[in-house]
Amino acid sequence: xxxxxxxxxxxxxxISGINGEVMxxxxxxxxIVEEVSSKPEVIxxxxxxxxxxxxxxxxxxxxxxxxxxxxxxxxxxRAGRTAKKGPMHITSGYSVPTTYGNSYRxxxxxxxxxxxxxxAPLEARHTHEEFKFTPLQDSCANILFDGNWGMLxxxxxxxxxxxxxxxxxxxxxxxxxxxxxxxxxxxxxxGFGKNVSxxxxxxxxxxxxxxxxxxxxxxxxxLLHLPHSVHLHCNNLGxxxxxxxxxxxxxHVPDLNDKRQTLYATHVQFHSYGGTGWSDFCSxxxxxxxxxxxxxxxxxDMGQVMxxxxxxxxxxxxxxxxxxxxxxxxxxxxxxxxETGSGIIxxxxxKKNLVNSIMWAIGLELALLVKNPWQCLxxxxxxxxxxxxxxxxxxxxxxxxxxxxxxxxxxxxxTEKRVPLPAIDRELDWHDIAVMTRAGQARALGITxxxxxxxxxxxxADIAIYPIKTDEIDPSxxxxxxxxxxxxxxxxxxRGRVVSRRGDAIIDGENTTFxxxxxxxxxxxxxxxxxxxxxFERNYSVRMSNYPVQEEYLHRNxxxxxxxxx
Amino acid sequence: MDIKxxxxxxxxxxxxxxxxQIEDNRITGVENCCTLGNAKFLSKSRLQHPIMRxxxxxxxxxxxxxxxxxxxxxxxxxxxxxxxxxxxxxxxQVVGVHLAxxxxxxxxxxxxxxxxxxxxxxxxxxxxxxxxxxxKNRADLVIYWGCNPIEAHPRHMSRYTTxxxxxxxxxxxxxxxxxxxxxxxxxxxKVADEFIQVKPGGDxxxxxxxxxxxRGKSDVVPDSVAGVKKVQLxxxxxxxxxxxxGAVFFGLGVxxxxxxxxxxxxxxxxxxxxxxxTKFTISAMRGHFNVYGxxxxxxxxxxxxxxxxxxxxxxxxxxxxxxxxxxxxxKEPDACLVVASDPGAHFPKSTIEHIAAxxxxxxxxxxxxxxxxxxxxxxxxxxxxxxxGTAYRMDGVPIRMKxxxxxxxxxxxxxxxxIVTRIREMRxxx
Numbered sequence: 001x002x003x004x005x006x007x008x009x010x011x012x013x014x015i016s017g018i019n020g021e022v023m024x025x026x027x028x029x030x031x032i033v034e035e036v037s038s039k040p041e042v043i044x045x046x047x048x049x050x051x052x053x054x055x056x057x058x059x060x061x062x063x064x065x066x067x068x069x070x071x072x073x074x075x076x077x078r079a080g081r082t083a084k085k086g087p088m089h090i091t092s093g094y095s096v097p098t099t100y101g102n103s104y105r106x107x108x109x110x111x112x113x114x115x116x117x118x119x120a121p122l123e124a125r126h127t128h129e130e131f132k133f134t135p136l137q138d139s140c141a142n143i144l145f146d147g148n149w150g151m152l153x154x155x156x157x158x159x160x161x162x163x164x165x166x167x168x169x170x171x172x173x174x175x176x177x178x179x180x181x182x183x184x185x186x187x188x189x190x191g192f193g194k195n196v197s198x199x200x201x202x203x204x205x206x207x208x209x210x211x212x213x214x215x216x217x218x219x220x221x222x223l224l225h226l227p228h229s230v231h232l233h234c235n236n237l238g239x240x241x242x243x244x245x246x247x248x249x250x251x252h253v254p255d256l257n258d259k260r261q262t263l264y265a266t267h268v269q270f271h272s273y274g275g276t277g278w279s280d281f282c283s284x285x286x287x288x289x290x291x292x293x294x295x296x297x298x299x300x301d302m303g304q305v306m307x308x309x310x311x312x313x314x315x316x317x318x319x320x321x322x323x324x325x326x327x328x329x330x331x332x333x334x335x336x337x338x339e340t341g342s343g344i345i346x347x348x349x350x351k352k353n354l355v356n357s358i359m360w361a362i363g364l365e366l367a368l369l370v371k372n373p374w375q376c377l378x379x380x381x382x383x384x385x386x387x388x389x390x391x392x393x394x395x396x397x398x399x400x401x402x403x404x405x406x407x408x409x410x411x412x413x414x415t416e417k418r419v420p421l422p423a424i425d426r427e428l429d430w431h432d433i434a435v436m437t438r439a440g441q442a443r444a445l446g447i448t449x450x451x452x453x454x455x456x457x458x459x460x461a462d463i464a465i466y467p468i469k470t471d472e473i474d475p476s477x478x479x480x481x482x483x484x485x486x487x488x489x490x491x492x493x494x495r496g497r498v499v500s501r502r503g504d505a506i507i508d509g510e511n512t513t514f515x516x517x518x519x520x521x522x523x524x525x526x527x528x529x530x531x532x533x534x535x536f537e538r539n540y541s542v543r544m545s546n547y548p549v550q551e552e553y554l555h556r557n558x559x560x561x562x563x564x565x566x
Numbered sequence: 567m568d569i570k571x572x573x574x575x576x577x578x579x580x581x582x583x584x585x586x587q588i589e590d591n592r593i594t595g596v597e598n599c600c601t602l603g604n605a606k607f608l609s610k611s612r613l614q615h616p617i618m619r620x621x622x623x624x625x626x627x628x629x630x631x632x633x634x635x636x637x638x639x640x641x642x643x644x645x646x647x648x649x650x651x652x653x654x655x656x657x658x659q660v661v662g663v664h665l666a667x668x669x670x671x672x673x674x675x676x677x678x679x680x681x682x683x684x685x686x687x688x689x690x691x692x693x694x695x696x697x698x699x700x701x702k703n704r705a706d707l708v709i710y711w712g713c714n715p716i717e718a719h720p721r722h723m724s725r726y727t728t729x730x731x732x733x734x735x736x737x738x739x740x741x742x743x744x745x746x747x748x749x750x751x752x753x754x755x756k757v758a759d760e761f762i763q764v765k766p767g768g769d770x771x772x773x774x775x776x777x778x779x780x781r782g783k784s785d786v787v788p789d790s791v792a793g794v795k796k797v798q799l800x801x802x803x804x805x806x807x808x809x810x811x812g813a814v815f816f817g818l819g820v821x822x823x824x825x826x827x828x829x830x831x832x833x834x835x836x837x838x839x840x841x842x843x844t845k846f847t848i849s850a851m852r853g854h855f856n857v858y859g860x861x862x863x864x865x866x867x868x869x870x871x872x873x874x875x876x877x878x879x880x881x882x883x884x885x886x887x888x889x890x891x892x893x894x895x896x897k898e899p900d901a902c903l904v905v906a907s908d909p910g911a912h913f914p915k916s917t918i919e920h921i922a923a924x925x926x927x928x929x930x931x932x933x934x935x936x937x938x939x940x941x942x943x944x945x946x947x948x949x950x951x952x953x954x955g956t957a958y959r960m961d962g963v964p965i966r967m968k969x970x971x972x973x974x975x976x977x978x979x980x981x982x983x984x985i986v987t988r989i990r991e992m993r994x995x996x
Contacts (some may be wrong), residue, residue: 068962071689071871073689089867090667090876093869099866100867122697123963125964133660330691330692332692333847337696337700338703541699541702541963542699542965543582552966
């Protein structure tokens with residue numbers, strides 16, 4: 001069994017309470033162990049910053065809409081092509097790289113686990129196919145339920161247990177990891193070209209409001225004891241004044257779980273806008289962050305915007321159409337029967353654009369104003385706010401007020417009047433960054449029990465070693481060194497093997513897909529429920545027997561079985 | 567023995583409700599299927615052994631010899647072309663893409679000669695689409711433009727559109743309107759509420775006229791456009807704007823007639839425009855059962871849906887230069903591997919002559935027009951009947967094809983993997 005001994009590693013491991021200790025880490029058989037037996041391969045870390053492998057809790061890397069983002073964008077493919085090198089395949093793409101491109105580039109940044117943020121269950125097979133070709137990271141699929149007719153009908157009838165049973169069957173059938181709600185109710189309304197404006201408006205085709213869908217899904221999630229909480233993309237994304245909707249949503253969230261949050265709200269930057277229109281558009285990061293500060297049951301991720309070209313893609317079909325009407329560039333839409341929607345448009349966030357400049361500031365403000373780093377995780381909602389390769393720059397911005405000021409001087413000059421950013425002096429430290437890029441994700445996703453997100457014996461040997469000597473860098477002044485240091489690991493170790501060395505993948509790798517299987521009592525096994533079967537057979541365009549994702553698509557995988565309260 | 571819910575490996579509809587009766591490992595009956603699918607399920611003719619031309623004559627050879635010869639041909643080639651792919655599953659296509667990458671080949675699919683212009687249009691203006699079930703449940707207006715589903719996709723209307731039960735449609739016979747646009751009164755036109763007969767080559771003009779009307783600029787439209795009367799166009803534009811959910815399906819009549827990708831772009835922009843008034847979607851009527859799957863596979867692996875040239879050491883895409891017809895027309899390829907398609911039956915004569923002039927290998931269960939152009943043919947299991955795997959329906963929904971018969975024939979994937987292995991061995995031997 002392959003063994004590695006990391007010597008002189010400068011470790012920050014927030015889950016284990018380690019904040020900057022020089023230590024050795026023994027690895028055997030893919031796990032971290034107390035000690036290695038025979039003659040291990042020794043890697044001298046020379047005091048370099050050593051963290052658990054990075055975890056992206058919300059990214060778009062695999063599946064129908066991601067691939068359509070590539071399909072419709074040869075200009076983006078040309079902008080990021082690399083040749084074959086060693087075991088590395090050819091890659092294409094800048095903001096939506098090919099699967100190998102995603103995998104190699106995430107690995108160079110030290111990332112070892114990725115959560116695909118939005119998968120329509122009907123098309124989940126596609127996501128699993130692409131996971132196979134994203135070999136250097138473990139993967140999880142968040143499954144969209146925002147417009148799921150079976151679940152909505154159960155909620156309409158007030159039958160939470162039935163809703164939970166339908167969720168359980170679907171997650172198990174499509175080998176999904178968690179419940180995702182994207183603009184709940186809004187994607188169903190989009191089936192006839194409509195949307196919902198906020199959480200208390202009835203949706204057109206069911207006797208339900210978004211608030212009722214969110215509350216119902218949260219209760220069902222906890223009945224199923226899923227590792228992760230409900231993962232929510234709030235209603236009303238991207239519209240001026242939407243912060244009231246976001247705060248209203250957060251106000252509905254009870255505290256139901258001791259181990260983790262009860263709601264994960266994603267890309268909250270896009271949901272923290274003030275103003276009544278684009279002319280008085282402004283930041284409302286303060287009230288949103290305050291709400292999070294008062295509610296430990298909520299974890300958010302930033303959804304940071306960075307300047308430059310990227311591709312936006314979301315299940316939020318109506319939002320993408322609105323964006324298309326602003327940008328007038330190309331627009332794709334893909335509604336999925338009985339389940340959800342989706343849309344894609346390319347965008348270019350410009351420093352000279354006031355709205356874009358304010359968006360940039362809001363993401364940073366959220367990270368700096370949320371007091372507890374465990375409650376605000378670092379993301380760009382890749383690639384919506386920016387491609388993930390921008391993460392090192394975001395880390396530097398959070399650690400250096402001087403860098404923020406230097407950037408602020410470059411953006412639209414009116415931004416100052418609309419955002420609190422210049423008045424915020426907080427600079428995050430190395431430990432905060434370790435929380436916001438791996439430990440916080442592991443805890444929020446509920447995968448610490450699976451050995452994710454820490455570096456003690458028993459943990460998966462997923463490790464990132466960065467060419468950073470924390471005692472030799474003043475982050476607040478030397479932000480360029482932070483960017484360089486986080487842009488390319490010395491070593492990325494995945495399941496006990498060095499997979500990436502100084503930016504290059506050095507082996508083919510093989511990923512593991514994590515999925516959940518709630519143990520549902522026979523009375524709630526919806527598979528043989530006549531009403532559910534009828535809904536399926538009458539309305540879907542595929543047969544129920546052909547719907548579940550077969551074992552063949554899982555390859556290496558880990559099934560998380562949960563006890564339920566049904 | 568009966569096997570239910572078998573997906574049909576014929577066209578892009580991927581009907582997955584077919585029932586197969588099997589006796590002694592033979593298909594004896596097929597239910598729910600159209601005549602096209604039926605013929606495929608019940609087909610008996612096939613090539614029994616690998617064949618190779620020796621001294622101008624076909625001789626039966628072993629799989630080993632056929633694979634050896636294929637590997638030699640591809641290894642010796644300076645400009646190999648890997649073509650076809652639409653009649654096999656993603657698992658085999660993946661091997662094909664890796665092979666193309668490894669030997670620096672140009673890889674292209676049947677897309678190149680069907681919906682290639684649709685993809686070019688989508689790359690310019692995007693694609694407002696949806697899954698077919700969304701149309702089935704919601705569409706009160708269905709438009710078939712430049713296609714004839716009754717002949718080419720016989721169950722499209724009954725499963726997904728005109729005659730399908732829809733959740734929001736009380737009476738599918740009366741509550742769904744159907745418009746057919748074509749240059750001739752096809753069978754499809756006979757069931758339409760409105761038939762628009764366009765003069766050949768006039769689609770672009772008619773689309774432009776409709777766009778003007780939808781934008782409230784009817785006054786700029788002349789009394790007759792490409793043979794269509796203005797009053798009819800206005801009636802149709804009004805139907806479109808009044809629909810709660812309109813779905814446009816288009817075929818090669820739009821993509822391969824005068825105007826090509828500009829026609830498709832115009833149609834997409836009409837649909838985008840209509841979305842400002844109501845709900846509208848547009849979808850291509852894809853042909854082979856897994857033509858869309860190849861587009862998906864090549865895109866996630868190389869970044870582009872078709873016509874990818876690996877000869878420069880990166881994935882290079884420039885349709886018109888890297889698309890199969892253009893390449894053959896310039897007589898560039900010096901070897902060709904054809905998988906799961908039949909270019910001999912569909913390509914222009916000059917390109918077929920070039921395929922015949924260079925060493926060409928075909929991997930296919932049956933003797934077809936391409937056989938005559940080949941040096942080697944390797945028969946394989948029939949995908950979707952004798953081997954399983956993934957196919958993507960015309961709307962992007964992935965479906966697992968079933969294996970319903972046992973066979974001794976190897977699969978496309980196995981043959982391709984053996985070719986890759988053999989090429990590596992030859993290279994290692996120098």
